[in-house]
Amino acid sequence: MKLSNLLWLAILGLMLTGLFQVKYEVQKLESTLAGIRKQSREVRETIGILNAEWNYLNRPGRLAQLGKPLGLEPVSNDQLATFATLPERFDPPPAGPAAKPVEVAPKFTPRIKRGRARR
Amino acid sequence: MMRRIKAICPPFAVGGRCRPGQGRLEGIHKEALDTGRTRLVFAGTLFLLAFMAIGARLFDLALVDASSARRHADRTRNVGPAPMHLRADIVDRNGAVLATSVISYSVFADPARVIGVERTALGLKSVFPDLDLAALRNKLSQRRRFVWIRRRAAPAAYQRILRLGLAGIGVRKEERRVFPYGALTAHIVGFSNVDGRGLAGVEQYFNRRLSTRSDPLRLSIDVRAQAIVKKALQSAIDTFRAIGGAGLILDIKTGEVIAMVSLPDYDPHAVAQATSKSRFNRNTLGVYEMGSTFKVFNTAMALDYGVVKLGDKYDVRKPIKISRFEIRDFHAERHPLTVADVFVKSSNIGSAKIALDVGGVRQKQFLKRLGLLDEVQLELAERARPLFPREWRPISTMTISFGHGIAVTPVHLASAVAGVANNGLLIRPTLVRRHPDDRVAVRRVVSPRVSAQMLDLMRRVVETGTGKNADAPGYRVGGKTGTAEKASRRGYRRKRLLSSFVAVFPVDAPRFVVLASLDEPKGNKKTHGYATGGWVAAPIVREIIMRAGPMFGIQPEPAAPNAKPSMMVAETAPPARAVYRANRRRERERR
Numbered sequence: 106m107k108l109s110n111l112l113w114l115a116i117l118g119l120m121l122t123g124l125f126q127v128k129y130e131v132q133k134l135e136s137t138l139a140g141i142r143k144q145s146r147e148v149r150e151t152i153g154i155l156n157a158e159w160n161y162l163n164r165p166g167r168l169a170q171l172g173k174p175l176g177l178e179p180v181s182n183d184q185l186a187t188f189a190t191l192p193e194r195f196d197p198p199p200a201g202p203a204a205k206p207v208e209v210a211p212k213f214t215p216r217i218k219r220g221r222a223r224r
Numbered sequence: 225m226m227r228r229i230k231a232i233c234p235p236f237a238v239g240g241r242c243r244p245g246q247g248r249l250e251g252i253h254k255e256a257l258d259t260g261r262t263r264l265v266f267a268g269t270l271f272l273l274a275f276m277a278i279g280a281r282l283f284d285l286a287l288v289d290a291s292s293a294r295r296h297a298d299r300t301r302n303v304g305p306a307p308m309h310l311r312a313d314i315v316d317r318n319g320a321v322l323a324t325s326v327i328s329y330s331v332f333a334d335p336a337r338v339i340g341v342e343r344t345a346l347g348l349k350s351v352f353p354d355l356d357l358a359a360l361r362n363k364l365s366q367r368r369r370f371v372w373i374r375r376r377a378a379p380a381a382y383q384r385i386l387r388l389g390l391a392g393i394g395v396r397k398e399e400r401r402v403f404p405y406g407a408l409t410a411h412i413v414g415f416s417n418v419d420g421r422g423l424a425g426v427e428q429y430f431n432r433r434l435s436t437r438s439d440p441l442r443l444s445i446d447v448r449a450q451a452i453v454k455k456a457l458q459s460a461i462d463t464f465r466a467i468g469g470a471g472l473i474l475d476i477k478t479g480e481v482i483a484m485v486s487l488p489d490y491d492p493h494a495v496a497q498a499t500s501k502s503r504f505n506r507n508t509l510g511v512y513e514m515g516s517t518f519k520v521f522n523t524a525m526a527l528d529y530g531v532v533k534l535g536d537k538y539d540v541r542k543p544i545k546i547s548r549f550e551i552r553d554f555h556a557e558r559h560p561l562t563v564a565d566v567f568v569k570s571s572n573i574g575s576a577k578i579a580l581d582v583g584g585v586r587q588k589q590f591l592k593r594l595g596l597l598d599e600v601q602l603e604l605a606e607r608a609r610p611l612f613p614r615e616w617r618p619i620s621t622m623t624i625s626f627g628h629g630i631a632v633t634p635v636h637l638a639s640a641v642a643g644v645a646n647n648g649l650l651i652r653p654t655l656v657r658r659h660p661d662d663r664v665a666v667r668r669v670v671s672p673r674v675s676a677q678m679l680d681l682m683r684r685v686v687e688t689g690t691g692k693n694a695d696a697p698g699y700r701v702g703g704k705t706g707t708a709e710k711a712s713r714r715g716y717r718r719k720r721l722l723s724s725f726v727a728v729f730p731v732d733a734p735r736f737v738v739l740a741s742l743d744e745p746k747g748n749k750k751t752h753g754y755a756t757g758g759w760v761a762a763p764i765v766r767e768i769i770m771r772a773g774p775m776f777g778i779q780p781e782p783a784a785p786n787a788k789p790s791m792m793v794a795e796t797a798p799p800a801r802a803v804y805r806a807n808r809r810r811e812r813e814r815r
Contacts, residue, residue, distance in 0.1 A: 150327045153310075154379070160321040160404035165451030179771050182698040182780035190779075 310399055311420050312433070313440040314413055317480075317657050320447045321404055321440075322413045323427065325420070328400040329382035331373040335366050337392035347388045348373055351381050364392075376400050407489045408450055411505040412443070412655065414605065415492040423495075424503075426655060428605035442657040444480035449473055449772050453483040456767040457740060461487055464745035464760050470506035470634045471764065473772060474737040476642045476728070478658045479651035481602070481635075482736070483772075486510075500811050509606040509810055511631040512741070515708030515757070516570045516690075517641075517726045518627030523567045524644050524678050525590040526578045528670040534564045534677065540573040546619055551576050567681050568689040570705065572626045579625035584616045587624065593669050594640040594650065600633045603655045608633050608810065627706060634724075638739045641726050643667075645682075645734040648675040683731045693762035694727055696769040698780030703727035703765065705757035710744065720744050725761035729769055730778060738772075740764035 172178075285293045310325040331348075338344050345360040352374055363371045373393070374381070382395055401416050403409070414425020420435065422428035430441055453471040461469050473482040486506040490498035504510065526532045537560040544551040553571050566574030579587055591597055591612075599609045611631040613620040623629035635653060643650030648670040658664065670678070682702030685691040690705040703726055710720040724741035728734050740761045751759040773780075 151379075153324060154326045156321055157324050157326055157402045157404050163320070164405060164408070165448055166408075166455075180774040182696075182770070182774045182778070185774055185777065185779055187779060 310438070311401065311416070311435055312438055314426060314434070315440045315442050316409075316445045316447045316450075317443065317482075318446060319442075322409050322443065322445070322447070323401060323403050325399050326402055327379075328376040328398050329379060329385075330375045330396045330398050331377055331381075331385055332394050332396060333364055333371050333373055334369050334392045334394065335364050335371065336369055338364050339391045341365050344390050344393065347390050348385075348393070351384045351388070352377070403492045405447055405450075406493065407491050408447065408454060409445065410489050410492045411486045411507070412445055412484055412604070413492065415495050422605075425505075425604055425606070429603045443655055444475070444478075444482065444657050445484070445655065446482050448775060449483040450485060452771045452775075453485045453740075453768055454487070454489075456764045456771075457485055457487055457742075459767075460740075460742060460745075460760060460764045464742060464748065464751075464755060466742040466745040466760075468501070468506060468743040469741060469764075470510070470743075471740040471768065472507055472634060472638055472738075473768065474638045474642050474653060474739075476646045476734045476737055477651075478660065478662075479639070479642070479653045479664060480658055481653055481655050484635075484655075504811050505604070505606045506741075506743070507634045508600050508602055508604050509608050509633070510807055511608050511611055511633055512722050512807075513628050513631050513708045513711065514634075514637050514724060514741075515627040515706035515722065516572075517637060517704045517706035517724055517757075518624065518630070519567055519570060519575050520641055520644060520678060520682070520704050520726070521591065521594060521596070522575050522579055522625040523563065523681065524670050524674055525587065526563065526582050527674045527677055528590075529582055529586060531582050532563045532578060534562065534681075536563050537561065538563070538566060538571075538574040538577050540566070540571045540577075542573075544573055544576055544622065546622070549619065549623075551622060564681060564684070567704075568684045570626075570685075570690050575625040576622035579621050580618065584618065584621040587621055588616050590669075591624075591630070593667065594643060596630070596632050596636055596640055600635050601639075601652050602635055610636060627708060631711075634739055634741060637724075637726060638737045640669075641728065641739075642734075642737045643669045644675055644678050645728045645737065646675070647672045679728060679731045679734065682728055686727075690756075690758040691725060691727075691762050693758055694725055694765045694769075696729075696766045696773070699729055699769055699773055699778065700731045700781055701727050701729040701766070701769055702731035703762070705762060706741075707756040707758075721755050723755055723757040723759075723761045725757050725765045727765045727769065729773070730781070732781075735776070735778065736772075738765050738768050740768065 314323040315321055341364045414427040416422045416427045422431035457469045457471045469487045472484040484507050488502040490502040539560045540557050551572050553573050561574050600607050620629050639653045649666040650669045651664055651666055686695050686701050686703055691703045694701055694703050706724040708722045710722050723745055727738045742760050745755040745760045747753040747755040
């Protein structure tokens, strides 16, 4: 009889401690979660502002201005090509001392104006 | 059973003591014991029921109704304030942010709680150096409980204010709408007020969607194309001293508007300072008599109804006189013209005669099918209805054949031309991104054969006709010029033109319609004094195609040899004061 009472008492004690622990654990986790949420909110707000600024800095007019001293120009349609428009590939000429490389296409010269470096 | 009971003392025995060895319970003792047992059983049952109820509820919460319990828990537990709901972003087809909401911090003061006006004023001044000290002192010593110090400050200023720790100074979070591309997309995106309510453009049309959903709204616009159109248009406006201009690029296959520019434009961050003229979106709100560009529809109509064939001849030698009006050609022709030449040389007389052969009823039906008689369809708050005669008389039929006596928006025109060019299938234009495999409703407007014929004719306009200035080297561009005399209070003005050019490119596999129009351009030496569509608007289209073509990866074709200089054609038509008045009224309404 006494033994069973003791057993119950022990179970009760264990459960109390367990409950106590769980409750405090939950409180701790909740405060951590609140902290993380706050942080993520702030980061998201910052990302929003930075994104707006990034787009503001990427205005096409501004980029064109920045590209000028670098000698950059808008793409022209004679710079476009597909595989179909490439000249046909020749087999290399038979090995011999006189064999010179065959020029299959006019030399590619990039359409870049050499900009004078400012300052 | 009996033995066990013997060992138990009656709980409520009156005056009796429980003595061991007492054998039997009798009389009053037995009665008391029975009462006790009954009560015990009763109480036990009660507790059992109560615990069962709790158990059942626990079971219910944990397993059956878990989601609503979790929601309730989320609501009540203390994890900081819910994130501020921000209005959704508006982005272009590539994700560039056209409008976004950022959190800003507004600083206020509660003068009653301020300790030391001078100290506080100096502290605020150190954060906002542009504030006036005297005004600040005045504000802080007022009797009110609330004064704004600075609305919408930067987050850095907010941090510094917090660090100062001034009594009676508080900070409130506010939402602020930012348009990174500013005026470039102002007429499309529109703007919203302080409370985050859309008041113009897409912001107004999609107000509900933007304020209830958080995912960005993706438009069909491409800011790069937008910049190209704006630059080309602006330089033409400067060169020809025009009062304004409109330009747009429309994807023929999907109906998406890639770029849409109306000049002058305004800064959406300073709407209050914008004039009503700059707020006016010419592309969807302005209705104009588009002039000869309408001959695209007139010729397509006659061919589609089978009334004429390309080789049929029309006598265009004499002007048509009807009541007090006279329909003339800019260059009188000495020979009859074929239907093809009427289009390529832009003869008004020929077009009017063709339209008469088709008949007014069928003409009206055809224009209706092209959507030219209904309100412009686009996801903007600013939408205009076309103006056309209520009574469709023969004179209307004739003038409408070359784009006078009917006023439509540039979007109307571009969309209808796209329909003719898209193998004869009209697609509703849109400002919202469509996916290439999205199914869209189409309406047949002309047969594929007529569509091909029209593309061929439009190519000839650029090769040998009035639109040579639109010929972009490397690309096969087709199009039609238009030069309309603007309607004014006193009828039509010779010197006030609306010069436009509508192009389809590449004509062999149509991808885009490009439309440019200038309002009241003035000719210069380079154009020999002409301010017609072929001289002032066609070069804009060429410029746009030259720059946007490579951007969209359109392959060039072998260059065609250059041809002779172009011939200009102008038109006259009966007065339509209504057009002038309607546009003025719309401008006023936008104020």
